[in-house]
Amino acid sequence: MTLFGTEEIIPCSSDAELAGAELRARTTQEVDALAALVGEETEKLLQRVLKLVNLPRLSYADDHDLREVLRELRYCVQKDGRGYKVRLRRRTRVDRPEGIGRLPRPRWVKEATEAGMCGLCGDTYRAGDAIGRAQRGPKVAAYYVQMGWLCWHCLVMRRQQPTRRDVLLRFFHGLFAHDGVGLNGHECRVLLEWLTLDPVLTSSKPWTVDPLKNTLLRLHTSTVEGKPVTWLSPQTTHTIIAVLREPASVAHLTAEETTVLSAFAQHLAEWETNPESVPHSRYGTGWRYRQRALELTSHPTVLSRLGGPFHLFQCKVTALGRLRDPDES
Numbered sequence: 001m002t003l004f005g006t007e008e009i010i011p012c013s014s015d016a017e018l019a020g021a022e023l024r025a026r027t028t029q030e031v032d033a034l035a036a037l038v039g040e041e042t043e044k045l046l047q048r049v050l051k052l053v054n055l056p057r058l059s060y061a062d063d064h065d066l067r068e069v070l071r072e073l074r075y076c077v078q079k080d081g082r083g084y085k086v087r088l089r090r091r092t093r094v095d096r097p098e099g100i101g102r103l104p105r106p107r108w109v110k111e112a113t114e115a116g117m118c119g120l121c122g123d124t125y126r127a128g129d130a131i132g133r134a135q136r137g138p139k140v141a142a143y144y145v146q147m148g149w150l151c152w153h154c155l156v157m158r159r160q161q162p163t164r165r166d167v168l169l170r171f172f173h174g175l176f177a178h179d180g181v182g183l184n185g186h187e188c189r190v191l192l193e194w195l196t197l198d199p200v201l202t203s204s205k206p207w208t209v210d211p212l213k214n215t216l217l218r219l220h221t222s223t224v225e226g227k228p229v230t231w232l233s234p235q236t237t238h239t240i241i242a243v244l245r246e247p248a249s250v251a252h253l254t255a256e257e258t259t260v261l262s263a264f265a266q267h268l269a270e271w272e273t274n275p276e277s278v279p280h281s282r283y284g285t286g287w288r289y290r291q292r293a294l295e296l297t298s299h300p301t302v303l304s305r306l307g308g309p310f311h312l313f314q315c316k317v318t319a320l321g322r323l324r325d326p327d328e329s
């Protein structure tokens with residue numbers, strides 16, 4: 001007997017709609033089903049699953065994890081259990097860049113069982129593509145929303161080979177959390193090139209009101225010296241976004257970059273004007289307010305659908321300015 005009666009295997013396409021207690025119950029059922037099929041104790045099979053997801057208990061797994069676990073278990077059942085031990089073994093080798101582009105070791109990497117959407121950039125990935133879950137950030141449990149499955153670029157490469165969109169996403173989640181924004185030398189180079197694409201930008205209105213000359217110097221220094229982190233204040237970040245929205249900048253962008261930039265600007269304006277009348281008495285004026293405004297927006301975007309704020313990781317440095325390994329606690 002299954003949760004909803006007598007059905008045995010539900011098509012994977014319905015898994016995307018499963019969530020919460022129902023998803024958890026189905027996952028447990030599928031562990032039982034595979035254990036019975038292969039003649040292994042349920043507890044032992046559960047241990048395999050825990051090693052796969054790289055968590056001490058299944059209760060620590062979130063819905064993003066459980067959907068992928070459920071698909072793996074169903075795949076094994078549909079194959080009559082053939083090769084299930086290999087299928088449920090986690091890939092542990094992850095080659096990551098060294099230096100200021102290095103992100104923390106992912107918690108779990110695997111090949112996608114079916115197509116999906118990256119939890120950070122919103123790009124689609126195909127079945128078979130390498131994807132992964134990031135480790136929880138230090139404040140995530142109490143403060144941030146956890147990101148979903150990430151494409152390989154967002155998981156491993158985004159700080160080493162940043163794109164303009166990566167910089168925008170860093171700005172968005174920085175302002176969302178109101179932490180200011182920290183860029184490494186590679187990201188500073190991308191931003192510097194963008195801001196100097198067209199000399200006309202220096203005479204644009206936002207630049208004239210809040211000149212970015214010193215910011216350009218800092219970005220240049222960081223680029224040349226490969227600095228781990230250069231902080232930009234929320235005010236400077238707002239000015240930069242306004243400049244990047246000038247026609248002389250947008251003319252150089254791809255459709256995807258323009259989409260993210262427009263979505264970002266829309267949400268910044270909504271946070272400013274509160275068109276959905278989010279009550280400050282209940283949500284305050286910080287990230288909870290911004291999160292609620294994003295949920296209620298009457299014009300959903302890729303950014304509002306993905307939510308946040310997300311912990312995008314900052315390089316840590318010692319008192320002497322030396323870069324610390326991101327996996328050090």
Ligand SMILES: [Zn+2]
Nearest residue numbers: 118121151154
């Ligand atoms: Zn991505």
